Amino acid sequence: MDWLQLFFLHPVSLYQGAAFPFALLFNYLCIMDSFSIHARYLFLLAGGAALALAAMGPFAMLVFIPALCATVLICSLGPQDVHRWAFLFQMGWQTLCHLGLHYTEYYLQERPSVRFCITLSSLMLLTQRVTSLSLDICEGKVEGASRGLRDRSSLSEHLCKALPYFSYLLFFPALLGGPLCSFQKFQACVQRSRNLCPRRSVWVLPWRGLQMLGLECLKVILRITLTAGAGLTHCQQLQCIFVMWSTAGLFKLTYYSCWILDDALLHAAGFGPGFGQSPGEEGSISDADIWTLETTHRISLFTRKWNQSTARWLRRLVFQQGGAWPLLQTFAFSAWWHGLHPGQVFGFLCWALMVEADYLIHTFASLFIRSWPMRLFYRALTWAHAQLIIAYIMLAVEARSLSSLWLLCNSYNSVFPVVYCILLFLLGKRKHTFN
Structure with missing residues (x-):
């Protein structure tokens, strides 16, 4: 029963529950049009960073680094290459982290840190979003930003182009769980106005x-x-x-x-x-x-x-x-x-x-x-x-x-x-x- 007891602890649910007030606040501010589009992306990104630090502690860097690298790859590679490299990098990074879990469990014979297990779960969800977005770019469903880092635009313009992708990879409602949300849906929801709020919800x-x-x-x-x-x-x-x-x-x-x-x-x-x-x-x-x-x-x-x-x-x-x-x-x-x-x-x-x-x-x-x-x-x-x-x-x-x-x-x-x-x-x- 030891592994059953570990399974039922579910600290992730506690952090998901703590994120509810901020999710409702974000939705309310969007409905009231109190946010600019960039402010909405930043709110979701900051919420994701705060939730990651609260749930994972120092292990949060294992999620921040691949999210940042995936954003750079998406903004710098062409549609034909972005999926292959994003997939290889993300799965390679995730595999290395899983090998660390194997080393702890099977070689050291120690129970892994709960925060590290939460980090691995979040990395798996991050892999879904990275590969889903790269496939969308490769198939032409989403317009890539491959020229965003090559032209002569200012640094602020480069960051503005990369912000939606980075925010999508780390937005807090999907950081620790939830069904996969496509980038198209994410972008449409962030940019919605007060007229798009069904009463049945x-x-x-x-x-x-x-x-x-x-x-x-x-x-x-x-x-x-x-x-x-x-x-x-x-x-x-x-x-x-x-x-x-x-x-x-x-x-x-x-x-x-x-x-x-x-x-x-x-x-x-x-x-x-x-x-x-x-x-x-x-x-x-x-x-x-x-x-x-x-x-x-x-x-x-x-x-x-x-x-x-x-x-x-x-x-x-x-x-x-x-x-x-x-x-x-x-x-x-x-x-x-x-x-x-x-x-x-x-x-x-x-x-x-x-x-x-x-x-x-x-x-x-x-x-x-x-x-x-x-x-x-x-x-x-x-x-x-x-x-x-x-x-x-x-x-x-x-x-x-x-x-x-x-x-x-x-x-x-x-x-x-x-x-x-x-x-x-x-x-x-x-x-x-x-x-």
């Missing part, structure tokens, strides 16, 4: 608060149930299945609560759905589509809906770039982005196999299961099986040591992914008949 924050309250009550019930029983270390036979399911349920409820809080903070600052939507831009999404995640019987649909903005980002960054085995490449990159811990490597590889098996199994079933009673039975059976496989993957990814991973793999829970692997092998031979 008033009820969003109370609704988010009620959702979080309900999730916290469910977490208390599950935590009491799990504490009263045996853990994976002491469970016996089929009891391990219930332990795995309830433990994964605690993880999911914690993620849902954090995502709702992050979404509420963005909305409080004026970056929620309905604000600054460009005509050709995909709609804003929330990472916590709880109903779909808990009712779907398809692992592939769960994968697309779990942390939706990150799933879209991975699809755009890796999956849609072509090449062989795009699904495997996407999950391999996700393991790299998360830090390449042993449990993450095993978990994401298993996840890729389960998604591939899911496509084949449901394609096969749609061809041979016709009657509605059989379809209903099939859906119930695959829902239970999918939820248990997802719980297995979640515990593998969250495992912080090889011993925890071995306990999971050596339990009865491994039967569920093994069944899908066998079906993947058997149905893969008949794949041409499905096509």
Whole structure:
């Protein structure tokens, strides 16, 4: 239970909650047109710097340095080169920081600083924004500033051109969490006037608060149930299945609560759905589509809906770039982005196999299961099986040591992914008949 207790501390939520008054103040001043555009960018940037220093302490420099370097690259490189260099620099920097965490955990056998863990989480989100912005510039969706540092403009003009990019990379509502906000949406929200404030947005924050309250009550019930029983270390036979399911349920409820809080903070600052939507831009999404995640019987649909903005980002960054085995490449990159811990490597590889098996199994079933009673039975059976496989993957990814991973793999829970692997092998031979 040691790693569970560490997971539930969640100091990030405290800092996110402390940022709410400043988010509401920013939104109010924008609605009242009390800010110039440059003042708005500076407010968001200063808030991000203050929040980083409060949450990360001296480790905040590990976020400031790559944000500054990414801004310089964006302002100095052409559209054809900016994405490649921004991606290599940002992932290289993040990987070095993750290696520092590996050194602390696996070599020194010490628990890492909470502030350092918050810094790594913020770096991962920074990587999303850097690569999303560089892809937008590369694809022509955002006009780059590659000539901004080459012409004979004054220093103040150079800084004004770089300010929106730097502010976007460090703006405080998305510094520690939240769904990925595109640069186009960010810019449109910052430049909005008082006429762009939907009345329906008033009820969003109370609704988010009620959702979080309900999730916290469910977490208390599950935590009491799990504490009263045996853990994976002491469970016996089929009891391990219930332990795995309830433990994964605690993880999911914690993620849902954090995502709702992050979404509420963005909305409080004026970056929620309905604000600054460009005509050709995909709609804003929330990472916590709880109903779909808990009712779907398809692992592939769960994968697309779990942390939706990150799933879209991975699809755009890796999956849609072509090449062989795009699904495997996407999950391999996700393991790299998360830090390449042993449990993450095993978990994401298993996840890729389960998604591939899911496509084949449901394609096969749609061809041979016709009657509605059989379809209903099939859906119930695959829902239970999918939820248990997802719980297995979640515990593998969250495992912080090889011993925890071995306990999971050596339990009865491994039967569920093994069944899908066998079906993947058997149905893969008949794949041409499905096509």
